[in-house]
Amino acid sequence: MANKNNQPLASAQPLHLNELVGCEECDAIYRKVDLLPNERAYCTCCGAELYRRSRPFSSLLALVITALIVFVIANSFPIVIVELQGNTSQTTLIGAAWTMFHIERPFVGALILMTTFIVPLIELLLLSYVLSCVGLFKCRPHYLRLALKTLFLFRTWGMVEVFLIGVLVTLVKLVGMVTVIPGVALWAFTILSILLVYIASVKIKDLWDEVDRSLT
Known part of the structure; x- marks a missing residue:
């Protein structure tokens, strides 16, 4: 399963809450990216799983x-x-x-x-x-x-x-x-x-x- 390299959000550009995800381990904030089925996104700061694309x-x-x-x-x-x-x-x-x-x-x-x-x-x-x-x-x-x-x-x-x-x-x-x-x-x-x-x-x-x- 692929590891998407999300980068912590540093931009002041306004975003909808649905576009953001927070790391449950270190509280880093990321902008969500689209994933393929069964792919997962991980925090680049601590390595914890942020979210995944579920099966159909x-x-x-x-x-x-x-x-x-x-x-x-x-x-x-x-x-x-x-x-x-x-x-x-x-x-x-x-x-x-x-x-x-x-x-x-x-x-x-x-x-x-x-x-x-x-x-x-x-x-x-x-x-x-x-x-x-x-x-x-x-x-x-x-x-x-x-x-x-x-x-x-x-x-x-x-x-x-x-x-x-x-x-x-x-x-x-x-x-x-x-x-x-x-x-x-x-x-x-x-x-x-x-x-x-x-x-x-x-x-x-x-x-x-x-x-x-x-x-x-």
Whole structure:
């Protein structure tokens, strides 16, 4: 990916705010230059990334829709099946959270639901809304500002990959005591984690810039 050599802005010529970008590390101000898809611009003062040209909305929308389908699968099937002396036990993600409420641990149950179900679902739905409006219907979303601000806030709360690591650690500890059979949801959560990490690599400000670029 190319490195565009932006120079710090030194001209007194008036510019619109949309034409400027500030470095998040050293606060140097630059004038934006056009980038090709997947190119990035870096600060010449400290080397930090300033902004990037995101993938086309059509390909990003396809990834988001794929993630939504995998999300439904991950929450519809058992995560693991445990067998002990002929007795079989299995549960889904929502079932595990519901169990926490039953054993009087509502905070843990609410945390599981919030970080692994509610937040990822809202994030994927909002991304689908923004990307489909711009990429398919070529119109500016009515609630674009609210949608992107909500995405920015919720991205720090999505922890599907943390949940997956916790499940894998627990399974390793149980292997010597019971028979553990990975469920469909476990593989789905693995795929979902990879998709969410990739989707999260697209910054909100880059999405905003791409919206303006696509509709001009």
